[in-house]
Amino acid sequence: MWRYSDTELTTSFLGFYxxxxxxxxxxxxxxxxxxxxxxxxxxxxxxVVDYLTRGRGGLYWYHSGFF
Incomplete structure (x- = not known):
């Protein structure tokens, strides 16, 4: 990522950080x-914590989106 400050290109560590x-x-x-x-x-x-790792058939398994 390059940043321009007025007329010079900032390439210092502080600029990247x-x-x-x-x-x-x-x-x-x-x-x-x-x-x-x-x-x-x-x-x-x-x-429901038990259903978080259950996989298929769990409460949080994919149910065809919102609609």
Whole structure:
């Protein structure tokens, strides 16, 4: 990832690290929002732990999507 600052190209470790932190910050917050909405709104805070590893026939097995 290359960043331009005024007239020079930033190739320093600090520039790359800042880009990495920004990307991580944006990705993790989006991922956490999806998980929290799924757990608290769609599942209403309940989770059956035994069915998480059951596989076929379990409560969380694929059921043809939303529709």
């Amino acid at each position: 800042a880009d990495f932190l920004l990307l991580t910050y944006l990705w993790v917050s989006s991922w956490a929002a999806v998980l929290l909405i799924d757990f608290f709104i769609l599942c209403r805070g309940t989770c």
